[in-house]
Amino acid sequence: MQAVVIHEVGAFELEDLPVPEPGPGEALIRVSVTGLCRTDLKIVRHGHRDLTLPRVPGEEVVGEVVALGPAGPRPAPPLGRADRAASDERPFAPGDRVYVYPGVWCGECPSCRRCAENLCRQMRIMGFHRDGGFAEYVAAPLQSLIRVPERLGDEEAVFAEPLSCCLNALELGRVGEGDVLGVWGAGPAGTLLSRAGALRGADVVVVEPHAGRRERLRTAPGTRAGVAVHPEPTGPVDVAVVAVGDPRAYEAAIAALAPRGRLVVFSGLLPADDAALRVSLSAVHYREHTFVGAYGCSFRHGTAALELLGSGRLRVDDLISHRLPLAALDEGLDLVARRAGMKVHLYPGAVPRSHSPRPSRPRSPR
């Protein structure tokens, strides 16, 4: 099978690898679509704290189960697993369309017991510690699979991964009804945060200095009423989520916090950036600010994201700007690096033909 392999940070090869054998408790999945994000850019070109080599990257995966490995030990479920719909308890079988939650967790450590398996002591992430979806096939544990709702296409379903991370960030920022939510950055993550934040009842201001990106977000068919886009914050914000890896955006977000405001440290910074900022502890003290980190997502966020996408309440099809074959990964990474597109999807099999831009539909008032 064709796969992208990183042997050393900064470069990758397109190689012919044997199709992986699913181990005990695993499924073999034919990858239908895999999403590209800034984390992949970081992994391939700059390295990542959690990356081990050699590695097939790719942590946003939707595909079809084609084979099952031998029965494995039943892993201890984390508490969040209880959220899993009863229909999901029927065993997976070849032909099932699945989204792969990228993590494998232990189920027993303190983080797992708090439903924060993304912080599991033994977390193994697909595309970081084990091979991921920039390949025609991937082997993944059954415990990580979530069924794709029937009415949801693969292309939309693969947004479950970035959307899950956004749901985790909004949850940690305690974004609720009537809050002013400031989102820094109008890229794919910023857009998903704005849409999911508006669904939680927040008034959303997306802060984006680039005029072209502001216009793109304003005119996107899925942009909701209640989401404003400005070059700078228009007033104090109750919650600030930074979705651009730029220390200056963090400075601006902290400056915009209202009393009792919460900053969500969502976007990672490149190793070359100085990730240390001077913060006035007096301001934190007198204004009762909260800073909270958000890294990845838990399994239950994957379930919630797929439900949200399947319900049609959060539209994502208008965010796909490029559909590329696996061999065009470098081009895709350039697009991500230059922020030239929105969401870039890779297709390890055939790139679907139906991707001439969809005919424009009247803007939905939803």
Ligand SMILES: [Zn+2]
């Ligand atoms: Zn754990």
